[in-house]
Amino acid sequence: MINRRNFLLGTAAVAVAGGVAACSSTSGGSTATTGAGATTELTLFHRWPMEPKNGYFESLVKKFTAANPGISVKIDKVINDTYKDKVRVSVGSPQAPDVFFSWSGSFAASLVATGNVLELDDILTKDAAFKSQFVANQLPPFQVGGKQVGLPIGMIGKFWFFNKKLFADQGVTPPQTWQELLDAAAKFKAAGILPIAYGSKDQWTIAHYVGTLNQRILDPAVTKKDYEPKTGEFTDPGYVDALQRFADLLPYMTPTPNAVAHQQARDGFIAGKAAMMYLEGAEYDYFKGSSLEWGTFNFPSMPGGKGDQSQLTGAPEGFMIAKNSKHPEEAVKLFKFLLSEAMGVEWTNQTGELTAIKGGVDRSSAPDSVKEMANNIAASSEMTPWLDNALDQRLVSTYLSETQLLLGGQKTPTDVMQAVQATAKKVRG
Amino acid sequence: MRSAGERALDYLFLLPALIFLGVFILYPLAANVGFSFSEFTLGSAEKTFVGLDNYRQLIADPIVWTALTNNVLYALVSVLFQVFIAHILAATVLVVLPSRLAVAARSFFFLPVLLSMTVVAILFTFIFDASDGLLNGLLQAVGLGQLAHPWLGDTTTAIFAVISVSQWQSIGYTMLLFIVSMQNIPTELYEAAALDGAKLLRQYVSITLPQTREMIFVVMVLTVSGAFTVFAEPYILTGGGPGNASQVLATYMYRVGFFQNEMGYASALATLIFVITLVLSVAQATLFRTGKE
Numbered sequence: 001m002i003n004r005r006n007f008l009l010g011t012a013a014v015a016v017a018g019g020v021a022a023c024s025s026t027s028g029g030s031t032a033t034t035g036a037g038a039t040t041e042l043t044l045f046h047r048w049p050m051e052p053k054n055g056y057f058e059s060l061v062k063k064f065t066a067a068n069p070g071i072s073v074k075i076d077k078v079i080n081d082t083y084k085d086k087v088r089v090s091v092g093s094p095q096a097p098d099v100f101f102s103w104s105g106s107f108a109a110s111l112v113a114t115g116n117v118l119e120l121d122d123i124l125t126k127d128a129a130f131k132s133q134f135v136a137n138q139l140p141p142f143q144v145g146g147k148q149v150g151l152p153i154g155m156i157g158k159f160w161f162f163n164k165k166l167f168a169d170q171g172v173t174p175p176q177t178w179q180e181l182l183d184a185a186a187k188f189k190a191a192g193i194l195p196i197a198y199g200s201k202d203q204w205t206i207a208h209y210v211g212t213l214n215q216r217i218l219d220p221a222v223t224k225k226d227y228e229p230k231t232g233e234f235t236d237p238g239y240v241d242a243l244q245r246f247a248d249l250l251p252y253m254t255p256t257p258n259a260v261a262h263q264q265a266r267d268g269f270i271a272g273k274a275a276m277m278y279l280e281g282a283e284y285d286y287f288k289g290s291s292l293e294w295g296t297f298n299f300p301s302m303p304g305g306k307g308d309q310s311q312l313t314g315a316p317e318g319f320m321i322a323k324n325s326k327h328p329e330e331a332v333k334l335f336k337f338l339l340s341e342a343m344g345v346e347w348t349n350q351t352g353e354l355t356a357i358k359g360g361v362d363r364s365s366a367p368d369s370v371k372e373m374a375n376n377i378a379a380s381s382e383m384t385p386w387l388d389n390a391l392d393q394r395l396v397s398t399y400l401s402e403t404q405l406l407l408g409g410q411k412t413p414t415d416v417m418q419a420v421q422a423t424a425k426k427v428r429g
Numbered sequence: 430m431r432s433a434g435e436r437a438l439d440y441l442f443l444l445p446a447l448i449f450l451g452v453f454i455l456y457p458l459a460a461n462v463g464f465s466f467s468e469f470t471l472g473s474a475e476k477t478f479v480g481l482d483n484y485r486q487l488i489a490d491p492i493v494w495t496a497l498t499n500n501v502l503y504a505l506v507s508v509l510f511q512v513f514i515a516h517i518l519a520a521t522v523l524v525v526l527p528s529r530l531a532v533a534a535r536s537f538f539f540l541p542v543l544l545s546m547t548v549v550a551i552l553f554t555f556i557f558d559a560s561d562g563l564l565n566g567l568l569q570a571v572g573l574g575q576l577a578h579p580w581l582g583d584t585t586t587a588i589f590a591v592i593s594v595s596q597w598q599s600i601g602y603t604m605l606l607f608i609v610s611m612q613n614i615p616t617e618l619y620e621a622a623a624l625d626g627a628k629l630l631r632q633y634v635s636i637t638l639p640q641t642r643e644m645i646f647v648v649m650v651l652t653v654s655g656a657f658t659v660f661a662e663p664y665i666l667t668g669g670g671p672g673n674a675s676q677v678l679a680t681y682m683y684r685v686g687f688f689q690n691e692m693g694y695a696s697a698l699a700t701l702i703f704v705i706t707l708v709l710s711v712a713q714a715t716l717f718r719t720g721k722e
Contacts, residue, residue, distance in 0.1 A: 084687070084688075085471075085687040085688075088471040088687075088690070089471055092471070110470070110471075110690065113470065114471075201581075201582065201667075201668075201670065202668075203668070203670065255559070255560075255579075256559050256579035256582045256583070257582075258579070258582035258583070258670065258671040259558070259559035259579035259580070259581055259582020259583070260559065260560070260582070261554075264558075393688060393689045393690050394689045394690075394691065396688075396689075397684065397688060397689050401670065401672045401673050402672065404670055404671045404672050405584065405671060405672035405674075407671075408582070408583065408584055408671045408672070410584055410671075410672070411672075
């Protein structure tokens with residue numbers, strides 16, 4: 001009897017323990033690279049589970065652990081949109097990764113709000129050489145409340161890419177003004193060529209157009225006030241005008257863009273089926289292996305626009321350190337290695353992304369046109385942040401969904417801005 | 430007579446299940462209701478008590494109504510396909526088809542169930558694709574090109590395209606459940622009915638239907654509560670778009686919580702989903718008066 005009971009008690013205990021163990025195991029893909037005789041394990045969390053970037057980080061960690069015996073690094077990775085959700089949860093938790101990826105702007109601020117992001121000012125003051133290696137205009141987007149909270153790995157700028165062959169065939173030169181863009185588009189359309197490849201099924205693509213149009217058309221003082229959650233009203237007629245300009249492009253864009261994913265539209269452009277596309281600089285990496293001859297031009301100037309007509313849209317992305325890391329010294333070591341000059345050049349060589357290291361792209365094996373893009377970004381006095389990084393997320397949600405309906409023909413620019421104004425009122429609180 | 434010790438042991442056996450239920454179901458449920466009265470963001474532990482504000486916002490939010498309408502549509506279409514049509518299909522496969530063909534048909538209908546929902550949804554984005562999609566290609570090939578449509582990119586058709594994917598995937602599963610329950614009906618009943626001159630249709634109405642009532646109830650509950658908690662299909666196929674046209678409660682809850690970073694409001698939406706599924710399950714249990722059989 002005693003024996004049977006003990007056995008059963010044991011079984012129950014095992015069952016409970018099993019349940020507890022099951023819930024403590026973490027989910028998500030992860031790989032651990034263990035150095036010989038490792039004593040300290042760091043976690044690196046990034047957003048690129050696919051090649052070539054996945055492999056880049058694996059080789060980076062191998063180099064790091066070889067140079068730093070006694071430290072091992074576990075890499076966690078989750079793709080884009082899921083990364084946004086997961087990193088916000090995990091950084092605020094006791095199991096926070098030690099070093100992790102972040103976008104700049106409002107996204108960085110949302111991570112800082114978890115209270116677990118290390119301020120880097122001390123580190124940068126002590127190591128001035130480390131600080132000075134970055135392209136200067138790439139640092140402010142990673143400042144929150146005047147403190148440097150992250151450092152850039154790559155510069156991202158948005159450019160119009162064009163198909164050189166189609167442009168030459170139709171005798172079109174890269175448009176400088178909005179009217180020239182419309183004229184060029186009309187010419188392609190008349191010749192039976194899709195002028196602009198565009199897919200708006202992914203709502204972030206809308207943010208890139210609208211963000212740039214707002215910047216070109218509106219007075220910077222107006223957008224500054226409206227993009228601030230506490231004071232945003234969005235009553236300036238310039239916002240309606242910007243959406244109207246966007247809608248004016250629709251006849252020249254991929255038909256029913258709401259049914260087309262960004263990647264699908266880009267594939268069409270790469271295949272030579274469209275004359276132009278508004279893309280991120282680093283997307284040229286997808287053109288490798290195709291016969292596409294391409295060039296870039298900046299977003300055209302808008303008639304009567306009140307913003308800087310040559311400003312580039314884009315923002316750096318980079319990494320942060322957890323304030324509550326159990327191994328702060330080792331974490332800083334990994335962080336500095338990750339963002340070192342040598343690794344920066346490697347980043348451009350292997351992934352096509354534009355490193356934020358001064359002159360890094362020039363020293364890389366990237367094509368000249370890419371070096372030119374990098375120099376354009378570095379020379380830009382100020383960058384227009386992505387609309388979805390600049391606004392409160394509730395406003396982003398309304399702005400993008402409503403504009404998607406504008407593209408589908410169900411809403412007018414005025415309708416969209418009315419909805420945005422209503423959300424802005426709620427956000428003002 | 431069992432000793433007190435043995436009775437205590439009975440409860441000990443219940444302990445793992447109780448702990449499991451408590452930790453993974455009851456506690457999160459109660460915590461969620463608590464969260465729905467506060468305002469907080471992801472990652473930050475600070476919560477501000479806001480009383481019924483989230484519920485007021487919920488009633489005034491037009492997207493909640495769009496989502497709710499879409500869920501109701503989902504439920505109606507799902508009941509039609511996964512209960513009524515699946516039941517008829519099960520009877521057909523079991524009775525009408527010759528046995529070899531029946532086995533083949535059963536596998537044919539069941540195959541989609543084995544595929545991961547994610548795979549199915551991605552597959553259907555190719556089928557519904559506006560320019561190179563299989564569906565539009567098929568329509569053009571048979572001379573119905575004027576019906577070709579950007580199925581997922583149009584606010585009027587997006588939700589129906591999404592719903593149809595779920596039917597394609599799930600009908601085989603409920604059909605199999607019905608087949609199992611039909612196989613448990615004593616054959617004497619059919620023999621007696623045949624002696625009385627009842628034809629197949631009459632047998633179906635008078636024997637098969639009432640004898641599988643319990644299973645119809647179970648499938649009904651599964652289908653309807655499934656329709657109100659559906660997430661993967663709309664999330665992958667349309668992301669709730671265009672605009673919010675194909676948003677359902679679960680995708681909207683996800684968007685509010687993880688994208689808009691309003692966890693309190695998302696908790697209120699979660700509570701709404703829970704209340705709806707609870708009320709529907711209780712209502713159906715009462716209507717069918719089962720559970721004691």
